[in-house]
Amino acid sequence: MAIDFVSRLHDAGLRVTEQRLAALAEVEKHGHISAEDLRQRVADKTGSISTQAIYDIVHTLTSVGILREIKPNGSVALYEVETGDNHHHLVCRSCQRLEVVPCAVGYVPCLQAHIDHGFDIDEAEVIYWGLCPSCRS
Template identity: 45%
Template sequence: MTQTATTPGTQESLWSVALRSRDRRVTRQRLGVLAAVHAIPHATADDVAVAVRTDLPYITVQSVYVILADLTGIGLLRRIDTPHSPARYETRVGDNHHHAVCTGCGRIEDVDCAVGHAPCLTPDWSPGARQMTIEIAEVLYQGICDTCRTAAPSHP
């Protein structure tokens, strides 16, 4: 389910169908977490907890972590692990896109498939390696964003 422009009610209906199709009950907590991650791309669990608490003030951070793990496990969310940062989550799943991270400010941007077709990379296997069929390639680009480069003009 990739991210698309939809109205909140329509998106909630899509998530309800997706949850049911994966044998999950549709709960306010799950819908709240999905809505928060959708509204805040590349959100941390703490970001999600703060956003969900606007509608569900008594949800615990632990509950948010459990829901994030479950929704990631069933493929409704994608977990992004970047260096020097807590795990982040997004609703853009199933398209094998990549990420660029600014090493100055930590901003994360989506980068579409590097070659134009999934899984984007063909590995050059080491001698003696037990080869496998690659289904997903996770590429993490790291660099300096324009804002950070402008703020520190001495950076190469």
């Protein structure tokens, strides 16, 4: 299922650039990728791209909701294409292996705060932490 990134950029009011499209294609292919891994993959496709340029791209695309950023504590931020499925992540404390866990509820916010202090809550971020099978043995 190919995502029409040109339309998504248009809808977000962003210019369609070769680097943005290359970055999106790589994130789609290798979900949960760090900015540095992404920079290398985009550089392989388009020539070279600076670290600053790749950070600008991922931050812009995250701020308009095209990318989703996951920030496990003590680990670098990872990026994936936002598909709206509201899945969660399972991270190994030891080796940082990451697995995807479908959301039991499926829509945000899937956790209801008992006291919302009057906020209109639109997101609950869940990361499950533990040890993966190879780190346990």
